Amino acid sequence: MLSLRIASRFNETVVIATDAYVLGKLTSAIPSQPFKLSNMKLQENLNELADPGFNRPASIDVILGSDVFLTLLNGSQVEDECGLTVALRTIFGWIIAGRYNAADSIHSSCAIVSLHTEVDLNNTLRLFGEQEELHRKPKLTSSETKVKEHFNSTLTRNVNGRFIVRLPFDNSKPPLGESLTVAMKRLKSIQKRFES
Template sequence: MLADPLFNRPQRIHILIRAEIFFDLLCVGQFRLKNSSIVLQKTTFGWIISGSLPNSPSVNVETHCCLTTVSDTDKQLQSFWSIEGYRNSKTPFTGEDSACENHFMHNVTRNQEGRFIVTLPTKLNITLLGNSRDAAIKRFYQLEKRLGRNEALREQYIEFMEEYKSLYEFI
């Protein structure tokens, strides 16, 4: 079932999604069509398709297409609101929720660009983490060993990590 069965006709907009939350809507699952720039990406609301279609040499026409399917609208909306952090006011805060809200109220500032800056709250009882350091180091060495055996995978990993670092340099 299409969420908008009349997607090809101009009509009233029902919802706009801010660019700031776009990446929160993306899920694991992406397919690139072979020999094409078409990409299928799984989202919280279903699959989206993007990319460009090759133009015919004789016709220079821009083509736009939007297709979305929703199996259970109520479930999709609940998922959307959970991503947005909506909380039913009838649900009482836990002690941890109250501590986070209190932390936010006392630590929020705005920088010169107008962005909000808040220090991350920390848990008081860090013993809940357990002894994960040894396991993390062991996994790191296993990864290094695996990457040492596969040069192509190693190069992809380095490229990914460099891109990841560059995305967070502005923070």
């Protein structure tokens, strides 16, 4: 990573500082083929284009993130009459974005699909999706719902500040029956054995 300072070609006192990664190649040439400006009325009234050769294929030097890009905008915007392109005023001059009419293309060619990706980009998007995902509460089973209701209905706090909750009992099970008398007899017999 390196620190990058970008200045306007019209005003060298306007400088943007940012950090950047150095890559061997960012993308293929953009646009993929040259196009004529003769039918593009939009750029006729704009002076100080940030890239006067925007209609000719060229390599991409820098890709700016939205945090930097949004600071470049000056708020002026002009759309062409067809709605295909828009010009945005930036501190570097006017930039033109959008689509161009395929009929204005200088070379006819087949459709070319180009995909540019980075392994870190996939991981970053996955992490972004996980952070932005709404955390849904898991659905509770009927017994879990009953336990939660029991907890909420029996929760109290004593004078010492301790929380008290009654133990939940499952009343759907059959009762144990009359086992107290049998248990007492066994306890007494064990006590007699220890005494002797």
